[in-house]
Amino acid sequence: MDTREFRSIGHRVIDQLADYFHSIEDRTVFPDVKPQELESLFSEPLPRSPSTSGEVLSALEEKLLPYCVHTGHGGYMGLITASPLPIGVIGDLIASAVNQNLGAYSIGPSAVAMERRTVRWLCDLVGYGAEAGGNLTSGGMIANLIGLKLARDCASGQQAQETGSRGRWAVYTSEERHVSVDKAADTVGLGRESIRPIVTDDEFRIRLDELDRVISLDAQAGVRPACIVAMAGSTNTGAIDDLVGLRRIADSHGMWLHVDAAYGGGLLLSRSWSHLLAGIELADSITIDPHKWFFSPIDAGALLVKDERQLRRSFGLQPSYLTDEFDVAGDRYQYYVNGLEQSRRFRALKVWMSFKRYGVDEIGRWVDGNVRHAHRMHEIAATSPRFESAVSPPMSSVCVRYVPERKLDQDQIDAIHHMVVQRVEQSGEFWIGTTRLKGKTWFRACIVNFRTTEAHIERLMQLLEQQCGSVEDELR
Numbered sequence: 001m002d003t004r005e006f007r008s009i010g011h012r013v014i015d016q017l018a019d020y021f022h023s024i025e026d027r028t029v030f031p032d033v034k035p036q037e038l039e040s041l042f043s044e045p046l047p048r049s050p051s052t053s054g055e056v057l058s059a060l061e062e063k064l065l066p067y068c069v070h071t072g073h074g075g076y077m078g079l080i081t082a083s084p085l086p087i088g089v090i091g092d093l094i095a096s097a098v099n100q101n102l103g104a105y106s107i108g109p110s111a112v113a114m115e116r117r118t119v120r121w122l123c124d125l126v127g128y129g130a131e132a133g134g135n136l137t138s139g140g141m142i143a144n145l146i147g148l149k150l151a152r153d154c155a156s157g158q159q160a161q162e163t164g165s166r167g168r169w170a171v172y173t174s175e176e177r178h179v180s181v182d183k184a185a186d187t188v189g190l191g192r193e194s195i196r197p198i199v200t201d202d203e204f205r206i207r208l209d210e211l212d213r214v215i216s217l218d219a220q221a222g223v224r225p226a227c228i229v230a231m232a233g234s235t236n237t238g239a240i241d242d243l244v245g246l247r248r249i250a251d252s253h254g255m256w257l258h259v260d261a262a263y264g265g266g267l268l269l270s271r272s273w274s275h276l277l278a279g280i281e282l283a284d285s286i287t288i289d290p291h292k293w294f295f296s297p298i299d300a301g302a303l304l305v306k307d308e309r310q311l312r313r314s315f316g317l318q319p320s321y322l323t324d325e326f327d328v329a330g331d332r333y334q335y336y337v338n339g340l341e342q343s344r345r346f347r348a349l350k351v352w353m354s355f356k357r358y359g360v361d362e363i364g365r366w367v368d369g370n371v372r373h374a375h376r377m378h379e380i381a382a383t384s385p386r387f388e389s390a391v392s393p394p395m396s397s398v399c400v401r402y403v404p405e406r407k408l409d410q411d412q413i414d415a416i417h418h419m420v421v422q423r424v425e426q427s428g429e430f431w432i433g434t435t436r437l438k439g440k441t442w443f444r445a446c447i448v449n450f451r452t453t454e455a456h457i458e459r460l461m462q463l464l465e466q467q468c469g470s471v472e473d474e475l476r
Contacts, residue, residue: 001053005053008053009053009054009057012054012057013057016061017089020065021072021086024070024072024073024451025073025074025451027070027073027428028070028428028429029069029070029073029075029076029425029428029429029430029431030069030425030426030428030431031066031067031068031069032426032428033067038067041063041067042063069431071083071084071449072084072449072451073449073451074449074451074452074453074456075429075430075431075452075456075460076430076431076449077430077431077432077445077446077447077449077452077460078431078432078433078445078446079433079446080235080262080263080292080293080397080446080448081291081292081298081448082291082292082293082294082295082296082448082449083295083448083449083450083451084295084296084297084298085295085296085297085354085357085358085450087350087353087354087357087358088295088296088297088350088351088353088354089297089350090353091297091349091350091351091352091353091354092297092349092350094349095345095346095347095349095350098111098346099346100346101343101344102115102335102344102345102346102348103334103335103336103341103342103343103344104322104324104334104335104336104342105324105327105332105333105334106324106326106332108346109332111346111348111349112333112335114348114349114352115135115136115335115346115347115348116333117348117352118136118348118351118352118355119133119134119135119136119302119304119348121355122134122288122290122302122304123304125265125268125269125360126261126265126268126280126281126283126286126288126304127280127281128281128304128306129306131306131307131308131309132304132305132306132307132308133304133305133308133311133338134302134303134304134305134308134311135302135303135311135335135338135339135341135344136290136300136301136302136344136347136348136351137299137301137302137303137340137341137347138299138301138345139262139289139291139298139299139300139301140178140180140260140262140263140287140289140292140301141180141183141184141301142301142303142340143262143287143288143289143301143302143303144178144180144181144184144229144258144260144262144287145180145183145184145187145188145340146285146303146339146340147184147229147258147260147285147286147287147303147305148171148181148184148185148188148190148227148229148258149184149188149314149340150256150258150284150285150305150310150311150314151171151226151227151255151256151258151284151285152165152169152188152189152190152226152227153310153313153314154256154284154310155169155224155225155226155227155254155255155256158313160189161313161314164189165188165189165190165191167224168194168221168222168223168224169190169194169223169224169225169226170194170196170215170218170223170224170225170226171185171190171194171195171196171226171227171228171229172196172198172211172214172215172225172227172228172229172255173195173196173197173198173206173228173229173230173231174197174198174200174204174205174206174229174230174231174234174239174241175197175198175199175200176200176204176231176234176235176236176237176239177197177229177231177234177260178231178234178235178260178262180260181195181229181260182195190226194226196214196218198210198211198214200239202391203237203239203391203394204234204236204237204239204390204391204437205231205239205240205241205242206230206231206241206242206246208242208245208246208249211228211246211249212249215249215253225253225254225255226255226256227255227256227257227258228246228249228250228255228256228257228258229258229259229260230243230246230257230258230259230260230283231259231260231264232259232260232261232264232265232277232280232286233260233261233262233263233264233265233267233394233395233397234263234264234397235263235397235435235446236390236397236399236435236437236444237390237391237393237394237397237398237399237437238263238264238374238393238394238395238396238397239391239394240264240276240277240394240395242279243259243277243278243279243280243282243283244278244279244282247279247282247283256284256285257282257283257284257285258283258284258285258286258287259280259283259285259286259287260287261277261280261286261287261288262287262288262289262292262301263289263292263293263395263397263446263448264277264293264395265277265286265287265288265289265292265293265294266292266293266294266367266448267293267367267371267395268280269293269294269360269361269363269364269367270364270367270368270371271361271364271365271368272368272371273367273368273371273394273395276394276395283306284305284306284307284310285303285304285305285306286303286304286305287301287302287303287304288301288302288304289301289302290302290351290354292448293367293370293396293448294351294354294363295354295363295366295448295450296350296351296354297350299345299347300347300350300351308338311338311339312337312338315336315337315338315339315340316337316338317337318334318337322334322336366450367396369450369452370396370447370448370449370450370452371393371395371396372454373396373447373452373453373454373456373457374393374395374396374397374398374445374447375392375393376454376457376458377389377393377398377400377445377457377460377461378392378393378398378400380457380458380461381398381400381401381461384461384465385403386402386403386405386465386468386469387400387401387402387403387461387464387465388400388401388403389401390437390442396446396447396448397444397445397446397447398444398445398446398447399435399437399442399443399444400442400443400445400461400464401417401440401441401442401443402416402417402420402443402464402468402472404416404468404472405469405472406472406476408472408475410440412475413440413441414440414441415471415475416468416471416472416475417434417441417442417443418434418441419471420443420464420467420468420471421433421434421443423467423471424463424464424467427463429459429460429463430456430459430460430463432444432445432460433445443464445460
């Protein structure tokens, strides 16, 4: 491909994406297509001969774009995938073009400097001092993995990196935790049985009295406490644990405190609700995902650590083939020495560009709007005889439950919720999910979308009531 062809196809792509953003509200949120149809669309042998760029793009227009889930649509309120900011989309295009590998300074010096500054901005937001650091990751899954490895290494006196996890350790976390915590415990060698799920109160926050009780039982059994993983925005309800109280308990037992704010970290930009994250600066490490409530395109997670030196303690291997002969002064920052990944995508560019283009005050206004929308959904459910709301949402995740007109058993009520979610998806207007809270099935909507309006919320609740009533009638 010469530069003339690249320019031509590039203009076509940008024009197409501009039209896409302009018309996104006119599209159905979820495609009306069966998996077998999609398999058939892409069923072809490995290409042996070239095609023109126009032919390749036409294939995408026919086979890919019509069947995407439109996460930028105001009616998308499903898994915590944000509407991507257009400037971030441009950032990803540029990042792919310059193809900087941030694993080593010598493969991307300016990109390394940009990520260092972007991480510094995130550290400033959480209230960390100059000694803090971190790195951008693919998302909360890897960020929580790194956080738990740092906790394991610190708890072992920096020995587990060499000898592995020896003895019995415990990781204390909420019953409302993200599944990444369990996967991380498995991956770093603590094992899933090391997880101690602590029951939550009526607002789905860790009960500190129950945490103290479980720690005491472990001590009697010879189990060593390694870490507390706190929620600062749980996936289901946006619950925020008592971070100050958990810091106190962690200190009394010599434990690392990791805060999972992958979703909830966006609240730091809020003008009205950032105080709800009071105490987050007390954590030893924090997970934040800019690709959630900072509206960056996937992938862009972050692991922040109060003492950046722990990154080198945990990961500091330097093979001879990565020797940097020019790093005489030690000022060429090597991410492979200070993190898990060696090949590292240039994730910082889209986050940096979003901060620069919109400013955190504007992004914070979108966050506040999402919280208001969640409050409105809660209010409609709480004042309706046909719905109940699990809890007043501290963030933008809302769980509501249908209350049937006649007496139905639990299985029938659960079935109503599952059937209605399918019908909502088929309507093309919205995409929401279901979840389980305290043994019951709930509708779950999570609003991390700068295009969502109050009109979307009003219409969603109207649609839920119509569909729930219809399914209940069918069950009679």
